[in-house]
Amino acid sequence: MRHLYFLVPGTGKRFHCGGLFAELKTLKLAQQICPAEVVTYDQREPGTLFLDDLLQRPGLGNSIFVISWGFHIPRLVRRLRGQQVVYHAHSSGYGFTLPGDIPIVTVSRNSMGYWGQKRPNGLIFHLPNHISPEFTNRQQPRDIDVLVQTRKSSNYLLNQLVPALEPHCNLVKLEGFVDDLSILFNRSKVFLYDSAEYWALSRVSEGFGLPPMEAMACGGQVFTSVNGALADYLDPGFNCYKIGVHSVGYDCDRILAALQTPTPLAMTTADLAPYRADALLPRLERILAEINHFFDYRAKHRADIPDLTKPRLTRLWLQRTADKVRKKLGR
Incomplete structure (x- = not known):
């Protein structure tokens, strides 16, 4: 197994977000399989590798650079030209393309389908985000409605x-960063999550949607949108409720009724199993083995499958149109 370097712009507070924490959890899983380290590229941090310094080292041929920060991907790909690179895809829809020799590991089937259409001639894998052990139902009284x-x-x-x-009802708005969300999720009966508008304004997709799954793992009921990758695991009427339906009154009535439900909708232990470490570790090990084999093969053999570039798609469209015209004329 090659040495993995997980690239993030930084790990300080200004970079804190779901994507960063999900990436660091994947790093911890990878460290149980092969050597793996975090590398920052926008901000130097004590005790952490910095990309400028790392690229000066000899012998990087036995390394793989894992990139994930959506808007930074084009410049990172240019900067890492000649290295072995893997794209760990969270959100989709950024608009960039990737060469076929960069394997893609997606956190959702939604993103896998996006890249399967956009870049059909490369390696693509699916590795869900990790729901860590603290996100579990502690069977305690819930004081937040x-x-x-x-x-x-x-x-x-x-x-x-x-x-x-x-x-x-007792409604609590979470407006700042919280070190341990699992504590709040275990205190709450219902969690509201409506991200469709946010992602539409951002012009990219919901990459995974960790909060609703984490809330359900803690035994809470969830009223949520089902945009993007949320549709991977959400099933309105069976493990959650769809939010933003018809009117404020309709939503209110259903939320207040859910507070009185003795058997709440939620994900079961079996539903959550694919997102726990026991399932993810063997899956990641197989993915890394295939990626390492691919890079071994790529070093000795040239690619010969053409990309679906715009010029090629135009030629194929003209060819297909001409074939249709000839068939009609030949009748």
Whole structure:
């Protein structure tokens, strides 16, 4: 197994987000299989490798650079030309293309389908994000009726639904960073998550949607949008409820009724099993073995499958159109 370097812009507070934490969890899984380290490239940090310094080292042929930060991918690909690179794809829709010799590991089937269409002549794998052990139902009393994480929430949720709910229940708005969300999820009966508007404005997709799954892993009920990768695991009416339906009153009635439900909708232990370390570790080991074999093969053999570039697609379209015309004329 080659040495893995997971590239992130930084790990300090200004970079804290779901994508960073998910990447660092994947790094910890990889460290149980092969040598793996985090590398920053925008900010130097004590005790952490910095990309400028790393690229000066000899013998990087036995290394793989794992890149993941969506908007930074084009410049990282240019900078790492000649190295062995893997793209760990979270959100999709950034608009860039990738050469066929960069394997892609997607965190959702939604992203896998996106890259399967956009870049059909390369290696693509699916490795879900890790739901770590702290996200579990602790079977404790829940003193928060409704929890709302304001980041990524829609205007409808914050400015219409929340004010309508507040007089009828104990609603808590989470507006800042929390070190351990599992504590709040275990205190909450219902979690509201409506990210479709946020991602539409960002013009990229929901890459995985960790908060709803983490809330359900802690035994809470979830009212949520089902955009992007959320559709990978959400099943409205069976493990969650769809939010933003018809009217504020309709949403309010269903949320208040859910607070009184003795058997809440949630993901089962079996539903969550594919996202736990016991399932992810053998999956990641197989993916890394295939990627290492691919890089061994690539070093000795040239590629001969053409990319689906715009010029080639244009030629194929003209060829198909001409064939149709000839068939019609030959009748």
